[in-house]
Amino acid sequence: MYAAEVLAISPEDLEEVQLEQNKVGKAILGVPYSTANDAIPLLLGLKSITHLVAQQKIRYIIRLNENTDSAMLRICWKYHQDRKNTVFYKRSKAFLQKFALDIENLHSGSVQEMDKGIRTELLTQLSNRSSLKPVLVPVKWWHPLSWISTTRWSRALTRTLVMNLQLGNRSDVYKNYAPHVENGRIIDCPICNDGPNNEIHLIVECKSLSVTRRSIILSNGHSIQYLLTNGQYETAQTSDGKLRLFLGLEDGLRTKDYVERGLAIIEMVNVFFNEWSNKVDRQVPRPTFD
Numbered sequence: 270m271y272a273a274e275v276l277a278i279s280p281e282d283l284e285e286v287q288l289e290q291n292k293v294g295k296a297i298l299g300v301p302y303s304t305a306n307d308a309i310p311l312l313l314g315l316k317s318i319t320h321l322v323a324q325q326k327i328r329y330i331i332r333l334n335e336n337t338d339s340a341m342l343r344i345c346w347k348y349h350q351d352r353k354n355t356v357f358y359k360r361s362k363a364f365l366q367k368f369a370l371d372i373e374n375l376h377s378g379s380v381q382e383m384d385k386g387i388r389t390e391l392l393t394q395l396s397n398r399s400s401l402k403p404v405l406v407p408v409k410w411w412h413p414l415s416w417i418s419t420t421r422w423s424r425a426l427t428r429t430l431v432m433n434l435q436l437g438n439r440s441d442v443y444k445n446y447a448p449h450v451e452n453g454r455i456i457d458c459p460i461c462n463d464g465p466n467n468e469i470h471l472i473v474e475c476k477s478l479s480v481t482r483r484s485i486i487l488s489n490g491h492s493i494q495y496l497l498t499n500g501q502y503e504t505a506q507t508s509d510g511k512l513r514l515f516l517g518l519e520d521g522l523r524t525k526d527y528v529e530r531g532l533a534i535i536e537m538v539n540v541f542f543n544e545w546s547n548k549v550d551r552q553v554p555r556p557t558f559d
């Protein structure tokens with residue numbers, strides 16, 4: 270980030286650095302690379318590189334405007350301001366415009382204004398993602414804590430994991446092993462052939478996995494299968510209603526419950542790929558979470 274306030278960084282270069290930052294973020298969170306990029310800064314409470322560069326540029330220009338010590342700097346800055354067509358001026362202006370900021374009207378509150386705008390935009394993007402439609406996305410920004418598992422937002426991690434299981438639907442590799450394929454997507458669950466190949470079916474419905482669901486015992490003494498068919502879950506009319514309860518809408522969930530559920534989901538995915546491999550009599554490659 271050294272000298273980022275004066276460097277004429279191109280949007281392409283920034284985008285590449287941004288991709289790397291997202292990769293590191295995904296590795297830290299242990300989520301697949303296909304995870305939505307906009308979820309990463311939200312889950313980690315990080316600012317994006319682009320965000321940090323913009324912040325540095327704003328602070329620098331405010332300092333230039335307020336400069337009372339250096340006559341040399343004042344003359345140089347005035348030179349840019351009078352002409353408005355110098356490379357530094359034009360690029361800085363265009364960069365700040367992306368954040369709805371006017372280079373001529375920067376003030377001490379501009380950084381905070383930009384922060385707020387970016388957060389709102391990220392949350393809106395994330396809430397509108399179709400893969401996150403079945404769950405509630407937190408609507409408040411949060412600050413990073415030392416351990417992800419101790420934050421109340423750890424539920425968001427579980428959710429992201431769940432919505433990105435990659436049940437063979439996002440890669441050409443898997444369609445050769447599935448009976449019904451349409452436009453590269455696997456239509457029916459490859460292990461029971463009796464339902465769609467998606468997360469709702471896997472976690473709540475798939476009959477081939479009911480043995481597994483019965484074998485996973487939660488700390489309240491009940492199995493996943495019992496949980497999904499009794500108590501609060503009985504009132505849920507649909508499978509995605511049940512999934513929502515399971516992923517966070519159930520009353521009184523604690524961090525421990527989220528961790529247990531996250532592990533249970535990983536186990537169900539393991540069984541899914543093992544059963545699938547048995548069925549087609551070859552090892553179906555597993556998407557990795559690293």
Ligand SMILES: [Zn+2]
Nearest residue numbers: 458461475476
């Ligand atoms: Zn199934």
